[in-house]
Amino acid sequence: MSPSALVEALPAATDTQVATITSRFSVNGVPARRSTAPKISGALAPSASSDMFKGPQKGKPTSKNWDHLLSEESKSRLGSTLKESAKYLATPGLISLGGGLPTSEYFPFESIDFKVPVSPNFTEAQTQETGQTLHIGKHDYANDKSLYDIHIAFNYGQATGSAQLLRFITEHTEIVHNPPYADWNCAMTAGSTNALDMALRMFCNRGECILSEEYTFVSAVETAVPMGVKVFGVGMDEQGLRADALDEMLSNWDATARGHKKPHVLYTVPTGGNPTGTTQSFQRRRDIYAVAQKHDLYIFEDDPYYFLQMSEYHSDPNRTPPAQPESHDEFIASLIPSYLSMDIDGRVMRMDSFSKVLSPGSRVGWITASAQIIDRFVKHANVSTQNPSGMSQLVLYKLLEEGWGHSGYLDWLVHLRKEYSARRDVLMRACDEFLPKEICHWTPPVAGMFHWIGIDWRKHPDVGPVELDAQERKQLVLKLENYIFLHGIEENGVLVAKGSWFRAEQDGGENLFFRTTFAAASGEQIHEAIRRLGMTIRKEFKLDSQ
């Protein structure tokens, strides 16, 4: 079935549903909604839920039930006796000698001040000059100075994360993604890698398999494999995962030949995918979602690069840079809709991360999924990570809520988009200048921080006219890849990542790729590194040096 045929197969209601939700929640709606909500509690480790902060979800369907897809481990989770006994704490006049929460008297931290930029002056130099200092006192809540303080954040918390930061995250999720079913919820995570570890244990028993892009985030594969969960790769094109390849694979699944029963989980990085830098178009996402509906697939949407969607690349540096969005609504509208935003079944666990947009060291991210799935996730986290670092949550809360607000945060994301676009352009221009086009090919990425360079190994001088078999091709690719990788480091001082590292099926593959990134090095260094990479490839392929 072709992708477009699949879309036609979607129930008519679906299209309408997605299209008719017009009264979207926006930044401007935040104050009004909050003004009628109860004050956030200052109790220690109180339970929290996105339902406390969401708007009315009328007209939306409720999510499907996923009992039949959950693992034995997840189905048997009863939750945490101690965390749940916290419900009695609301009894008026109660003195608790119940929970072993230490008193904040013994947290040796009196106050914290930290300096952050003020919109729109986001650069380091500007921050030094015009930044604002945010102050956190130990007992700010009791003193009516803030809803969150050291007394609360530095104690134990709940697996959802604190109500204080969860409110911001829930509102942000509704503003950006507006999930089209009613019972969606958010829960914080100790980073998306940890969330994936837990999600795999929720949905997979030992001996099962999942699907992902053919070239995928290698840590995801390394997370799954020791659990006895095999990852099969789905064919890709310049838009990443192919819906037709996914449908074909599932429609013709041969459990005996594959050694695994038909999978029920798809792991995908839809935007600026790691390592290929590819981004699924809106239509592609709808096609894949339809395939997921057809085959009862649950989708893990790992989307840390969502806000690193860049302006289009133009090779001419003198061209006027593309206009930036003029409003937050325009910015959000310019982003390709997420799976979450089209998820009428509640079959998506979306994983969001602050790592690529604020700080990887926070180890705070969040997932959004149906209430049932969030409940399973939280029950695991309560007896594992317990809650993401309260120190991190407090710093993020102060910055996002009291420093910037939703508006300032969106400004920051627009700033990042501009910065990453400029970095991407430097790398692209260097590739245009230094890589031998007769053997290298690439598509300029429109999102993320990675650039994927393919090399036509058939043009290597040692490749003769005799057709190699698959095994020989794979061996040759691995050998060439290793030469270029090591010569790059040892002779020319450039480190790039090997394409074979990222194979879902860890078999090397028959194509030669390298991943580069424009995330970290300076413009000058990027330019020089690509010059060195070009030199290395030219030498290996015995091409004239430039």
Place this chain on the structure above:
Amino acid sequence: MSPSALVEALPAATDTQVATITSRFSVNGVPARRSTAPKISGALAPSASSDMFKGPQKGKPTSKNWDHLLSEESKSRLGSTLKESAKYLATPGLISLGGGLPTSEYFPFESIDFKVPVSPNFTEAQTQETGQTLHIGKHDYANDKSLYDIHIAFNYGQATGSAQLLRFITEHTEIVHNPPYADWNCAMTAGSTNALDMALRMFCNRGECILSEEYTFVSAVETAVPMGVKVFGVGMDEQGLRADALDEMLSNWDATARGHKKPHVLYTVPTGGNPTGTTQSFQRRRDIYAVAQKHDLYIFEDDPYYFLQMSEYHSDPNRTPPAQPESHDEFIASLIPSYLSMDIDGRVMRMDSFSKVLSPGSRVGWITASAQIIDRFVKHANVSTQNPSGMSQLVLYKLLEEGWGHSGYLDWLVHLRKEYSARRDVLMRACDEFLPKEICHWTPPVAGMFHWIGIDWRKHPDVGPVELDAQERKQLVLKLENYIFLHGIEENGVLVAKGSWFRAEQDGGENLFFRTTFAAASGEQIHEAIRRLGMTIRKEFKLDSQ
């Protein structure tokens, strides 16, 4: 076999070994050792190991190998391709376009200042007056102002935690525990609950079982059960877990009757155990270690309350308070040795936590174990939590390393010991005053934050002369427990924890217990809460009110 017979069965070398390691590393030795060590790298996410910071371990044996005890999951872990490719980063002149580490230019945090106490003025009031402010700049490392900064800590890290904080933790572990085998290592954790989740997955396959105290930390049971790991409880006395009961249980293990093959893991909370507040004596620990050797048990030593070892309780408030240790060495010598400190086989994974001594919200703890076990643990963490919050690590590093140093931290721990002793005394005196001694019994805890109150349910007026069977006894205990628990909350406004919550085997048990804590409430509240508890118990047992 009696415990003392077991100790005699230990090889003679063992006793000598433990006794003859005399040249212990102490706080005073830190500067000399550091002066000859290489400077800690300022690179992003470099690998780190305790071996970089340990002293010479000559004369110590190496640990045993634990391959035969590891789970299928753990044995199959290959580690993280991306984390391990970091080794090339040390190549001089190299430009890396390899790892997707974002540049710190896009971390919107310029500096952090926070106020902490200066030893010995540790109270909140003193901190406000005489506290010091610690300053963190974004690029302190590059500017030669500190070994750790926002640029490093707010980026990705390694699963061991940062070298900067790992150095302090390793030194601290050597000063306090001085493990008697050579190849011990530390790795940070995202809290001990998370460490236990991972440790169970390292050592247990689905369908296996482990042992713990009969009354144990309920979250540990709730962590294990969904993994298909059953917890069997070992008999206890006023010193906690009984070595003879453990030996008897294992010597006569009937796999068919138990439905599980003989366990190879013991989970124990040796100091101020949760919920019973019991503390294993040195001799008891040696006895249990000998049983572990005899039956090839691996020990999870979960010891968050180690530094909450208190002075002895005396009921007379007018008695001169016990003298505090006069030196750090004296303080450390006053602590009951840990399992780690007697672990000549490397059969202990010790879990340490900052939750009870600095802040639960840090979600930073650490484990100490043999190199093999740390390697397995780190390989899991690299594809799960990745690393504990860098924000937390940075705050802890600044406080412990640059604010207090080892000396100040030990001062703080002595301060906590004094504070907790005083709180414990308030609770004990209230129990002496308000609980009906004709039915209530307890042992004053010498460590931790919990107090365990037993009630002789046989003295309840509804209990007749007819002997009840085990099932009836359990039902009656649960019923009485629930009455007292709910009447405490609803009628008298006091919340305590039910003893049955903490049963390893979750069967209710035949004895009636309540757990109280002196960790959180004020002295006045503790006094009032115990008065209310006494009232509730008296009413239920139809005793005269006071």
